[in-house]
Amino acid sequence: MKKQMNIVVVGLGNIGSYFYDYLVKNKNTIFNKTNTIPNILFVSAKSFTKKRNIMPPKKIWLKNFLSSTKIKEVDIIVELIGGAEGPAKKLVFEALKNKKHVITANKALVAKYGDILSKIAEKNKVNFEFEAAVCGGIPIVRAIKEGLIANNINKIYGILNGTSNYILSSMDGDKLEYKDALLKAQKLGYAESDPTSDVNGDDVASKLKILTALAFNSFINNRTILVEGIKNVDQIDITNANNLGYKIKLIGVAETVKNKIIQRVHPALIKKNSYIAKIDGVLNAVIVESKPVGKTVLQGDGAGPGPTTSSLISDLCSVLRGNIKFPFALPNKKRKILAFENINNKKFSAYLRIDVKDRHGILSDVTKVMAENKISVKRLIQNPTINKKNASIIMTTHEAKNSSFIKLLLILKRKNYIINIPKIIRIENV
């Protein structure tokens, strides 16, 4: 008799519907590649009668999604509800506790509870798979856990959010202001009606925390991470960056510096001719720097039902093939408790834009405050006048401590010649 595994799909939104449909249509192909029949035993979602592109037969409808964790015949639960708390959390915890394999696309949940969930999965000898939680269709989780397993990773970074990258690309290419670029992204379906977590850096932060744990064999660290979004980037900053030879990108970076890990998410000026600067639109790209392999780049579509389903099926096949693996590549007791470094000691050079009243002596005062905070000017671009009364001081700086920039910002904000909150955008050499 052919081997079969029974699957419950919970959540039938955009992703869930696409995944269900794809799985039904590709049952045979998946059997051929895994020697195990992927049998959808049940589906569950908030409402059975809701209009959807797919029509699962009524007999496989499960009214109480949580009951799937108690049904003996169920082998695999695919969680596509979303959100770090509430029903998704309940489902995944219950499923693993009841020795069901879990596959999820839920980055918020994995970033928040991944360590505990991973322990339960290991104890109960079931899979806890989350390839789809990080960068949609890019097989980066599997690449770190398997393809690059030999390597000692010292840095992992990239463009991990398609929405914000689309907005920045569009501000650059179409000369749009942030709010217009966001509207355009929403119109095209690249941004949600509530884009908060995409534009404020939280989405990137979740992915980065997961990647950090995988890359450095450490536990997830939710506290020591810098998270800045793109809302404060203006069209004029993009233009200035261009004139200076840079693009502005929202990046996520995790790296080891003196055996401590730094995690950070922020917009950055990136040299135009660098690889990252050329990743435009909704694309994602992840770069892994490690030994002995060197630099590895993975690029692809970071979101959407198709790419996400690609990753979900890859997780499913791994479970169907019977490969029980540690969710974070190592047994929990072998994962390291590494120190995480606060960002404040890290040095950056930066781009500054300080909008001021056009009066004598201001530039001299600004540079004096900078000097007092150990920040020196590298290049001064004085300064397209905004209007008759005001001016914009635009400059790049030499490297200085992150804390120095924060102090500078605090002091400048209090000066009476300052019009807007000064912009400080870090320059990244990648």
Add this chain to the structure above:
Amino acid sequence: MKKQMNIVVVGLGNIGSYFYDYLVKNKNTIFNKTNTIPNILFVSAKSFTKKRNIMPPKKIWLKNFLSSTKIKEVDIIVELIGGAEGPAKKLVFEALKNKKHVITANKALVAKYGDILSKIAEKNKVNFEFEAAVCGGIPIVRAIKEGLIANNINKIYGILNGTSNYILSSMDGDKLEYKDALLKAQKLGYAESDPTSDVNGDDVASKLKILTALAFNSFINNRTILVEGIKNVDQIDITNANNLGYKIKLIGVAETVKNKIIQRVHPALIKKNSYIAKIDGVLNAVIVESKPVGKTVLQGDGAGPGPTTSSLISDLCSVLRGNIKFPFALPNKKRKILAFENINNKKFSAYLRIDVKDRHGILSDVTKVMAENKISVKRLIQNPTINKKNASIIMTTHEAKNSSFIKLLLILKRKNYIINIPKIIRIENV
């Protein structure tokens, strides 16, 4: 008691020595990630006394490398001899027949005998792993077999040879002629003393055949493949390409057109702003176009002991974890017998350089011959005179059948006004 698997490393050249050393030093890390101790039982190579960076203890030296296939305690044989025939072939066949897992970096062997070897491995329920055979450290084999397993691939292509890419980059960047760029590459260790298989396209062809079989679930096809190298690309062609907005790259492409597979390796003009055009130096890049994920890009170091070891260890961990997988992702009886299309019906636009004696009426004769062969001029760049007597007709064409270009070449070669063999380099829209 801890689980242990016994390994024999055969071949201790650059790659073999690095791999041996890395494995010895990272035994613990690998145990942590796989729960199985990777124990080097024996090593073997042509001569024990040869000077090497590594010094395996004499007691693990195996005089007759083939005997490793008969030793009961041996679980895994790592073949790092190289070459499609001779000792490497003997070793791998004997090993699989005797139910030993095999890991190899030998692309020529896999491209030639991969199908038969895969059958033996499947029958004997052992692994036959060859991540290191394709693009060094880029985990492309694993990406196709696992990370992208859900996808229906319709095209896979890229820059698959670092040596030829370095030479072309250097001809472009340093304005060198082919032979000088080759010398430079040899001096820097990027080209071997006999660079034949790298520059004539054979190395790319081997990799492409393996990728084709993996991507399209087909058997390896060694017959229907176009292979052209870079030896006929002159510095002036690179300059002309630049002026036309292109870079010249040696590409490998496998694609399905009307359910038939086309495999081809040749230099091509690629638009400057495309991703592929920007892959410079010894880098490799593979692009997979598939549904539902879209376009996936993997980029990294394509050769060298470090990157190759990264892939070898990834294969090793897969074996240590006990994941028996079909070498080509599917059971042999499920792999498809797909039709392969001869290149001749495929249409290309092309760049032509025809060096002629500078006489009246030649351009008109050339375009007449072109018209007779259904090739029409898209853009004519007439023509920096080479010297007083001679001229160069440089043009790009509209799309025409590959066979038409071959005929054109044959006819032009016979014309008495032709000085050199005309250059025809395909233009690729990627």
